[in-house]
Amino acid sequence: MHQMRRSAVNRQINYKTMRVIVGGIAILLAPVTWLLADAAKPVTSISITYWSNSGDIFVGAMIAVSFFLCAYNGTEGKKDPEFFLSKAASLFAAGVAFFPAEGFFDTDIAPSWTRAFAGFFGLKTTWVHYGSAILLFVCLIGMMWYFSKRASLKGRIRRAWTYRIISILMVAGMVGIFLIGSMTGYFRTMLLVEIWGLTLFGIGWLIAGAYKSESIK
Numbered sequence: 001m002h003q004m005r006r007s008a009v010n011r012q013i014n015y016k017t018m019r020v021i022v023g024g025i026a027i028l029l030a031p032v033t034w035l036l037a038d039a040a041k042p043v044t045s046i047s048i049t050y051w052s053n054s055g056d057i058f059v060g061a062m063i064a065v066s067f068f069l070c071a072y073n074g075t076e077g078k079k080d081p082e083f084f085l086s087k088a089a090s091l092f093a094a095g096v097a098f099f100p101a102e103g104f105f106d107t108d109i110a111p112s113w114t115r116a117f118a119g120f121f122g123l124k125t126t127w128v129h130y131g132s133a134i135l136l137f138v139c140l141i142g143m144m145w146y147f148s149k150r151a152s153l154k155g156r157i158r159r160a161w162t163y164r165i166i167s168i169l170m171v172a173g174m175v176g177i178f179l180i181g182s183m184t185g186y187f188r189t190m191l192l193v194e195i196w197g198l199t200l201f202g203i204g205w206l207i208a209g210a211y212k213s214e215s216i217k
Contacts, residue, residue, distance in 0.1 A: 016209040018072045023205030025061050030195045033058045041104045045190040046198075047096070047129060051103035062097035066090045082146045089139035095132030099125045140201050141170050147208055159211075166204040170197050 030046050037043050037052035049058045070090035073083055099118065100110050109115075110125040118125045148163035173196045181189025 015072060016211075018068045019205045019209030022065055022068050022072075023202040023209060025065055026198045026202030026205065028202075029058070029061050030191070030198055033061075034191070039104060042187065043191065044188055045101070046194045047101040047133065047190075048104065050100040051108045059097045062093050066093035066097065069093060080146075082143055082150075085139045085143045085146065089136055089143065092132040092136035092139060095128055096136060099128040099132065101126045101129045137170075137174070137197055140197075141167050144170070144201065144204050147204070159207075162207060163204060166200050170200045173197070173200070 033046055033049040033052075033054040034043050036054040036057065037049045038054075039049070039052040043049060043052070046058065049055060067090075069086045072086045099114050100108075102108070114125045114128075118128050144163050144167045148160045148167065151157075151163060152160035174193050177193050177196055178189060180186075181192065186192075
């Protein structure tokens with residue numbers, strides 16, 4: 001009976017596996033959608049790939065991230081800040097996926113139900129999309145910072161500083177790239193901001209899912 005219980009538990013997807021999957025998607029999302037877009041105009045952000053040949057990849061990846069973040073309950077299995085941040089991040093990831101930003105051409109029109117839903121609240125789908133994207137990054141940074149706090153409480157100082165540095169670099173880098181891009185007028189500023197933030201987040205989650213001992217974080 002004990003062996004059967006252990007076997008059932010081993011077949012479950014644990015929180016570390018979820019971290020690796022989400023981290024991998026975060027790192028690959030920008031380069032894959034960008035390279036496979038084959039768009040008529042230059043790709044200036046990951047969001048605009050919704051209207052390109054890699055649109056299905058973009059939407060599918062965001063839905064997958066939303067699913068895993070919704071299922072992710074952290075390491076303690078209780079409703080702590082990590083639990084609520086993951087649920088909020090799941091909602092915002094879905095918002096990014098289902099509510100597209102402006103397309104390449106005037107003929108790129110968002111699905112009618114998204115326009116109706118956003119319009120009910122006096123919003124445009126583009127506003128919902130970018131609002132969801134910003135709040136998603138806020139949640140992801142918050143989760144990374146929470147990793148640092150919990151690791152520090154468990155005495156894993158090196159790991160705690162790794163998460164902390166990643167969080168700081170995400171904020172500083174994204175803000176810095178945006179400001180420099182705005183001053184120089186670089187047309188792919190938003191794409192660089194997204195690549196920077198997603199890559200660092202993905203690295204952090206891969207690290208968080210790669211350690212071997214279940215007793216430490």
